[in-house]
Amino acid sequence: MKSLTVALLSGAAALLAPGGGLASPAPPETAAGSFSVPVEYRKLGNGLKVVLSKDDSSPKAVVAVYYNIGFRIEPKDRTGFAHLFEHMMFQGSQNLGKMEFIRLVQSNGGVLNGSTRFDFTNYFEIVPSNALETALWAEADRMKGLQINEENLKNQQEVVKNEVKVNVLNRAYGGFPWLDLPQYANTNWFNSHNFYGDLKDLDAATLDDVKKFFSTFYAPNNAVLVVVGDFNSKQVGAWIDKYFAGIPAAKLAPKPDISEPRQEKEKRASKPDALATRPALAVGYHAPKRNTPEYYAMGLLDQVLVQGKDSRLYQALVQKSGLTGDVEGGINSGLGHMFNIDGPTLWDVSLYYDKDKSSDQILKVLDEEIAKVQTTPVPKEELDRAMVKIRSNIYDGIEGFFGFGRADLLASFALFDDDPQAINRMEENFRKVTPELMQKTAKEYLRPENRTILLIEPKAEEKKTDAKPAEKSGS
Amino acid sequence: MKKILSIVALAAFPAAALLAQKQAPPEPLPAKGFQVPAPKKLTLPNGLGVTLVPYGTVPKVTVRLSVRSGHIDETADQVWLSDLMGDYLTQGTATRTATQIAEAAARMGGSLDVSVGADRTEIGGDVLSEFASEMVQLIADVVRNPKFPEPELTRLKADRGRQLAIARTQPRPIATEKFVAVLYPNHPYGRLFPTPEKLQSYTLEQVRAFHAANFGAARSHLYVVGRFDEKALEAAIRSAFGDWKKGSDPVSNVPKPVSDRAVYIIDRPKAVQSTVILGMPVPPPSSPDWIQLQVTNTLLGGFFSSRITANIREAKGYTYSPASTVSTRNHDAYWAEIADVTTAVTGPSLKEIFFEIDRLQKEAPPDKELQGIKNYMAGTFVLQNSSRPGILGQLAFVDLQGLPDDYLNRFVERVNAVTPADVQQQAQKALTDDKATIVIAGDRSVIEEQVKPYGPIK
Numbered sequence: 001m002k003s004l005t006v007a008l009l010s011g012a013a014a015l016l017a018p019g020g021g022l023a024s025p026a027p028p029e030t031a032a033g034s035f036s037v038p039v040e041y042r043k044l045g046n047g048l049k050v051v052l053s054k055d056d057s058s059p060k061a062v063v064a065v066y067y068n069i070g071f072r073i074e075p076k077d078r079t080g081f082a083h084l085f086e087h088m089m090f091q092g093s094q095n096l097g098k099m100e101f102i103r104l105v106q107s108n109g110g111v112l113n114g115s116t117r118f119d120f121t122n123y124f125e126i127v128p129s130n131a132l133e134t135a136l137w138a139e140a141d142r143m144k145g146l147q148i149n150e151e152n153l154k155n156q157q158e159v160v161k162n163e164v165k166v167n168v169l170n171r172a173y174g175g176f177p178w179l180d181l182p183q184y185a186n187t188n189w190f191n192s193h194n195f196y197g198d199l200k201d202l203d204a205a206t207l208d209d210v211k212k213f214f215s216t217f218y219a220p221n222n223a224v225l226v227v228v229g230d231f232n233s234k235q236v237g238a239w240i241d242k243y244f245a246g247i248p249a250a251k252l253a254p255k256p257d258i259s260e261p262r263q264e265k266e267k268r269a270s271k272p273d274a275l276a277t278r279p280a281l282a283v284g285y286h287a288p289k290r291n292t293p294e295y296y297a298m299g300l301l302d303q304v305l306v307q308g309k310d311s312r313l314y315q316a317l318v319q320k321s322g323l324t325g326d327v328e329g330g331i332n333s334g335l336g337h338m339f340n341i342d343g344p345t346l347w348d349v350s351l352y353y354d355k356d357k358s359s360d361q362i363l364k365v366l367d368e369e370i371a372k373v374q375t376t377p378v379p380k381e382e383l384d385r386a387m388v389k390i391r392s393n394i395y396d397g398i399e400g401f402f403g404f405g406r407a408d409l410l411a412s413f414a415l416f417d418d419d420p421q422a423i424n425r426m427e428e429n430f431r432k433v434t435p436e437l438m439q440k441t442a443k444e445y446l447r448p449e450n451r452t453i454l455l456i457e458p459k460a461e462e463k464k465t466d467a468k469p470a471e472k473s474g475s
Numbered sequence: 476m477k478k479i480l481s482i483v484a485l486a487a488f489p490a491a492a493l494l495a496q497k498q499a500p501p502e503p504l505p506a507k508g509f510q511v512p513a514p515k516k517l518t519l520p521n522g523l524g525v526t527l528v529p530y531g532t533v534p535k536v537t538v539r540l541s542v543r544s545g546h547i548d549e550t551a552d553q554v555w556l557s558d559l560m561g562d563y564l565t566q567g568t569a570t571r572t573a574t575q576i577a578e579a580a581a582r583m584g585g586s587l588d589v590s591v592g593a594d595r596t597e598i599g600g601d602v603l604s605e606f607a608s609e610m611v612q613l614i615a616d617v618v619r620n621p622k623f624p625e626p627e628l629t630r631l632k633a634d635r636g637r638q639l640a641i642a643r644t645q646p647r648p649i650a651t652e653k654f655v656a657v658l659y660p661n662h663p664y665g666r667l668f669p670t671p672e673k674l675q676s677y678t679l680e681q682v683r684a685f686h687a688a689n690f691g692a693a694r695s696h697l698y699v700v701g702r703f704d705e706k707a708l709e710a711a712i713r714s715a716f717g718d719w720k721k722g723s724d725p726v727s728n729v730p731k732p733v734s735d736r737a738v739y740i741i742d743r744p745k746a747v748q749s750t751v752i753l754g755m756p757v758p759p760p761s762s763p764d765w766i767q768l769q770v771t772n773t774l775l776g777g778f779f780s781s782r783i784t785a786n787i788r789e790a791k792g793y794t795y796s797p798a799s800t801v802s803t804r805n806h807d808a809y810w811a812e813i814a815d816v817t818t819a820v821t822g823p824s825l826k827e828i829f830f831e832i833d834r835l836q837k838e839a840p841p842d843k844e845l846q847g848i849k850n851y852m853a854g855t856f857v858l859q860n861s862s863r864p865g866i867l868g869q870l871a872f873v874d875l876q877g878l879p880d881d882y883l884n885r886f887v888e889r890v891n892a893v894t895p896a897d898v899q900q901q902a903q904k905a906l907t908d909d910k911a912t913i914v915i916a917g918d919r920s921v922i923e924e925q926v927k928p929y930g931p932i933k
Contacts (some may be wrong), residue, residue: 035533057532058861059507095498106780107847108503109854128854131503158792166815170748172644277640308586309577325634385581392584395533402858
């Protein structure tokens with residue numbers, strides 16, 4: 001669990017600088033000082049999952065629609081298409097032409113974005129609470145269907161190619177490790193292809209592909225709608241019925257087999273980087289399956305090993321040996337956190353280092369720390385510290401990014417587990433983990449045979465003496 | 476679903492009938508009032524400013540000490556000395572090792588982070604509410620009693636050296652380095668990076684001296700935002716900081732930025748994009764023009780619905796992430812449009828950016844467009860003041876820029892008072908074409924001819 005607040009790969013660009021409930025809302029705070037999230041959950045007749053969570057701490061509301069289509073399962077001859085399609089969702093629907101969706105939200109004081117991940121594509125608006133109905137209407141409008149033309153598609157193909165260039169091709173360490181590591185570590189195409197897309201595939205996309213993709217995946221029975229914020233449940237429930245209940249369900253295709261076989265042999269890959277000047281290293285281990293006891297044990301191991309400056313790997317690799325200046329990582333760390341992914345994922349560690357050090361030196365320290373968690377139970381004091389970090393992190397997740405963090409968690413629990421109430425059991429599930437289970441999990445999942453090592457080979461020359469631009473350009 | 480698909484297919488035809496069938500979106504309800512959370516302010520006898528803001532529903536609190544020191548205090552021979560000193564603060568105190576500091580912060584559910592900026596060094600973190608007082612004590616310990624252990628110097632300099640080397644491989648940092656160097660000659664704001672040799676030359680004595688000269692109560696302000704026990708917290712603040720030395724007053728070194736129409740190319744052979752920064756100095760936050768300038772920036776390039784973004788991204792597809800911004804330092808500001816554009820359309824991108832600036836100078840924006848901008852700014856103002864770090868950042872901005880106490884409470888009202896003529900006038904006054912400095916990190920061999928019409932190439 002890196003951070004529960006999501007770093008967004010944006011579809012519409014980063015925009016800020018960002019009835020009939022089954023459960024009765026819980027009080028915001030219990031006597032014990034722990035925080036409980038109110039959750040109202042139901043399904044419409046067309047299968048749309050609806051989650052409401054009240055938070056009237058300020059007059060705003062989040063509307064989030066998560067579709068059960070991640071880039072993992074995009075068409076095999078169209079890498080990057082799930083993400084390109086996400087952009088098309090901003091290009092026009094029945095009642096909102098190009099730029100009109102975005103203008104409608106923004107001119108009412110809201111921000112919005114969309115993003116594409118392994119197991120979902122999401123769209124969200126954060127609006128002043130008086131504009132909540134408007135945002136719901138707009139999301140419903142594009143759930144009904146798109147109205148776009150060749151020009152819109154061509155335009156967004158250019159925009160997305162520029163997105164790939166700015167984030168990957170025109171920079172050193174582009175795609176390290178978030179885009180690269182899954183491609184080396186996984187063997188099943190669904191998990192191992194270039195999900196940002198080959199530029200060729202992006203160019204090859206047609207309006208027909210767009211139509212087909214929409215009809216295959218963008219249906220109410222393949223989605224969840226979450227509203228978080230300052231609202232009246234009954235009124236919001238009525239709006240949701242009015243705008244969403246009439247959208248017809250679709251017959252959904254069976255999900256492909258996205259499983260990864262147990263890895264039996266360590267993999268090593270090396271990637272030359274023409275723009276980089278210092279080496280970098282990432283290690284990815286296949287993580288336990290979502291919601292298993294081992295998954296939560298892995299979440300705790302993650303805290304002990306890599307989260308924060310008190311973590312064992314930070315202390316060993318940075319503070320004590322000076323091999324690097326920082327250690328990053330986590331479960332699904334590149335594109336989210338451990339709760340907003342459903343299928344196979346990695347626990348990873350990555351760092352940048354200097355040419356006078358070797359990757360073996362770094363791996364030796366890593367191996368020593370991994371061996372310790374495999375052979376010796378984590379002491380109680382350290383486990384307590386890990387739990388405090390988790391509790392704090394859960395609070396951040398619940399309130400992060402103006403309530404979007406809460407919407408993201410609720411959507412994930414509804415979409416993957418049909419159980420948004422699970423948002424209130426995260427801490428409890430970590431508390432059930434014993435030191436023995438952590439040891440067992442470390443032995444199985446942190447085996448060297450279960451990992452992939454990726455090295456970035458720097459190919460650019462580092463200028464020994466730089467010009468002094470400030471002085472040079474002084475008048 | 477078939478029916479929906481047929482509508483998609485029809486979209487290629489400019490069918491008036493379809494337009495006529497369009498439904499209008501439901502109108503928003505009347506906006507609810509929003510009050511910026513009220514801060515409680517006090518000043519300790521030694522000059523330390525304290526701002527406490529009870530806020531939020533989750534049991535967390537952000538505690539941050541903002542010291543008026545940073546790059547502004549560096550001489551030309553000390554670039555990043557403030558950063559190195561900042562790194563050193565968490566490496567140990569008279570009574571705690573670096574590891575103990577890290578573990579103490581983690582036990583509170585947070586971390587102790589130091590960030591060094593142009594005008595301020597900020598030390599703090601976000602922790603569980605029950606540890607608010609303990610976090611205050613930890614912050615006081617690292618800023619008042621740093622040990623500066625000698626053995627860490629080589630490691631910390633190597634880490635900074637690596638960060639410098641990596642930053643210099645990326646187009647935005649090197650373009651920014653050139654841009655600020657042009658705007659702020661012979662001023663700390665114009666020195667983004669040190670040379671690697673200079674960085675490695677810094678001594679422990681320099682680090683200690685920098686801390687001694689620039690840290691003290693008179694230059695510092697403690698902000699606490701979140702849920703906390705106010706009485707206990709105030710007592711903890713007085714106990715932890717009450718006897719801190721007063722120290723020196725903050726340095727006032729407001730630059731006189733310069734800018735002339737010219738194109739600076741930083742060659743990145745084979746680059747598939749050109750990273751463009753196009754901008755000029757503008758009046759600072761304390762200026763009477765400030766709010767009008769904010770509105771003008773938002774309309775021109777400050778958000779997705781803005782004119783430049785609609786043009787070079789949504790109409791032309793030249794770029795993914797264009798944005799204009801007003802970047803502020805202490806009583807100083809510049810405006811810039813920043814975009815990574817496809818190499819082949821570098822010249823055309825400049826053409827469109829200037830086209831949009833010129834258009835706004837020639838014609839006042841329509842009322843409806845301006846109203847949308849105002850609504851957006853009012854809405855995002857609520858968001859900016861609806862999180863612990865957001866509230867803290869807004870209050871610290873007001874303090875640094877010496878703005879009146881009612882600045883935040885009157886912000887939306889003042890935005891709403893801006894007229895189309897005001898926006899046109901700001902575009903004419905502040906965004907003057909002949910002052911535009913253009914920096915491009917890109918493939919010189921491809922772009923030089925394209926950008927020639929936009930200014931002398933330097």
